[in-house]
Amino acid sequence: MRSPQKETQTGLFSSFLESTGFARSQDDTYAVNDYMASRDALAALNQSDYFAQAYSGKHGDFISRFPAFDFDRSFEGLYRYYGKQVDVSLDSTTSITSLKVNAFTAQDAYRINERLLELAEQLVNRMNDRARQDTLAIARDEVARAENRVKEASAALSGYRNEQNVFDPDKQSTLKLQQVASLQQALVETRTQLAQRNR
Known part of the structure; x- marks a missing residue:
């Protein structure tokens, strides 16, 4: 089986995170890594039954191809098989994330690798959009509070002027x-x- 492997310094998707203007965090890296190993990633990858077909039928030998020994063709069976062919690991010492895809052909391995990177980038974009919306919401709340403080101060000043018969204190x-x-x-x-x- 062919095993194309890609490694990127400080996390596989650091460039995605940096390009958005948001600070990269290790939590983001863990979230992306967990996603690529998840059922959601497999479901997106297996549209039109692509992943299952790449590892079954004429490809590989009876022992290596899907379905394996349990002959389970369900999604859960495919997910167990997926976990053996796709490995995402983070070296906490070097902060290097490795994505390794095993496939019967180099073309399939490359295509699956690229598709996982695309899915990961989409996830990073969604996370950054959410962070951007949260930041804007916080900013709006701060503006609203500041406006309320200005209104309260103006009301207090008006009250003082009325009490002291002062038109303009300054x-x-x-x-x-x-x-x-x-x-x-x-x-x-x-x-x-x-x-x-x-x-």
């Missing part, structure tokens, strides 16, 4: 300061005049 305080400055200037001028007269 302008009001500026006018008071200007009046004080004018009085101080007048006082200085008066003292200067008195000093000149006493000479």
Whole structure:
């Protein structure tokens, strides 16, 4: 059986995760790896009965082809067989994910490998879309809370103005300061005049 194998540094799908602008996490890698080994991935891969046909009929010998010794042609039987032909493993030390596909022909092995990568990319895109939507929802909530705080502050300021009969606190305080400055200037001028007269 042919066994094309692909390995990618820091996870098989790091480029997919990086290209979206979202930070890559080990949890994402585990999720993608688990998906490729799942029944959902097999169901997508086996559309039009492709996977089952690639491993049965004229292909392989009686011992190696599908169905195996139990002659179980059900989906569960196919899934057990799938688990023996497709291996997804993550080396936690190096963060390298390996995808290994065994098939009776190099063409089938390559096609299954490529299809699994496509399915994995679609999953990553869905996860990133969900993360993007979650981020937007959080941002909208923050904006709504900020708007509420502004409304509350405006209401409190309006209440203060009404209670203190202040039309504009900033302008009001500026006018008071200007009046004080004018009085101080007048006082200085008066003292200067008195000093000149006493000479």
